Amino acid sequence: MTPEQVIDLLSTAAAFDRRTVGDADVIAWHSAIGELDFADAQAAVVRHYQQTRDFVMPSDVRKLVKLIREERLAREAVPPPAAEVSDDARAYQEQLKRNIAKLASGWAIGRALAAPKTEPNDAYTQARGGDRDPVRAAAIKVPCPWPPCQAPRGSGCVDAQGRRLTAPAHEARLKAAGLIGGAA
Numbered sequence: 673m674t675p676e677q678v679i680d681l682l683s684t685a686a687a688f689d690r691r692t693v694g695d696a697d698v699i700a701w702h703s704a705i706g707e708l709d710f711a712d713a714q715a716a717v718v719r720h721y722q723q724t725r726d727f728v729m730p731s732d733v734r735k736l737v738k739l740i741r742e743e744r745l746a747r748e749a750v751p752p753p754a755a756e757v758s759d760d761a762r763a764y765q766e767q768l769k770r771n772i773a774k775l776a777s778g779w780a781i782g783r784a785l786a787a788p789k790t791e792p793n794d795a796y797t798q799a800r801g802g803d804r805d806p807v808r809a810a811a812i813k814v815p816c817p818w819p820p821c822q823a824p825r826g827s828g829c830v831d832a833q834g835r836r837l838t839a840p841a842h843e844a845r846l847k848a849a850g851l852i853g854g855a856a
Contacts, residue, residue, distance in 0.1 A: 677710040678702045684714055685728050688721040704730035705737075709777060712737045741776040749822070750775055758827040761836055768834050807851060811841035814849045818842040 673681070678701050682693040705713060716736030720728045753767035808828070816823040820832040821842055829837045829845060846852045 673702070673706050673708055673710045673713060675699075675702050675706075677713075678706065681710065681713050681717060681733075684717050685721075688717075689727050691727065701730055705733050708733070708737050711778075712740050715740055744778060745772065745776050748775060752821075752823055752827065752830075755824060755826040758823070758836070764830070764836070765834050807846070808840035810851055811845050811849045814845060816842055816845040817848050818844045821845075 675698055678698050679693065682691070682697055682701060685691060686693055713733050716733045717728055719736050719740075720726075720732050750768070750772050753764050753771065757763040757767055812823075812826055812828060815825050816829050818829070821829050823829050823845075829839075829841045831837060840846070841849075843852070
């Protein structure tokens with residue numbers, strides 16, 4: 673947020689609580705909440721005054737911005753990174769973090785990231801060294817139904833922290849692929 677946006681934010685607060693705003697206020701508020709998104713901060717000020725008559729302070733804005741971002745993340749599942757990065761743990765985690773940050777900031781993330789429309793082609797499989805594990809090769813032909821993973825077709829399974837599994841796939845995915853008893 674720029675100092676000019678802080679002035680606008682404090683002007684919004686002043687419309688509710690009739691505070692006076694000077695240069696020192698702008699400097700102090702900018703140092704306390706300057707890294708926040710202006711639109712989120714302004715929504716937080718409005719939400720604050722919808723709930724209370726107390727003067728809004730930077731800590732109130734920070735707490736409400738955090739709540740606003742958490743609400744966005746709760747409304748929609750974060751799509752997994754693209755299949756092309758499934759074998760590179762660092763790239764996978766970086767893309768996942770970017771997806772989370774975009775979603776929390778209010779950006780819509782295209783569903784194309786979440787679900788490839790086709791199975792991996794031979795060129796893709798060959799470029800990544802081929803699947804030496806026939807069980808894994810068969811399992812990644814179906815999306816993983818395990819909620820923390822939800823890897824799309826063609827992507828390897830990851831654990832709840834986003835780390836690639838050393839096992840071929842989650843048990844639920846193996847069942848869904850018909851590789852072990854009891855189809856999911």
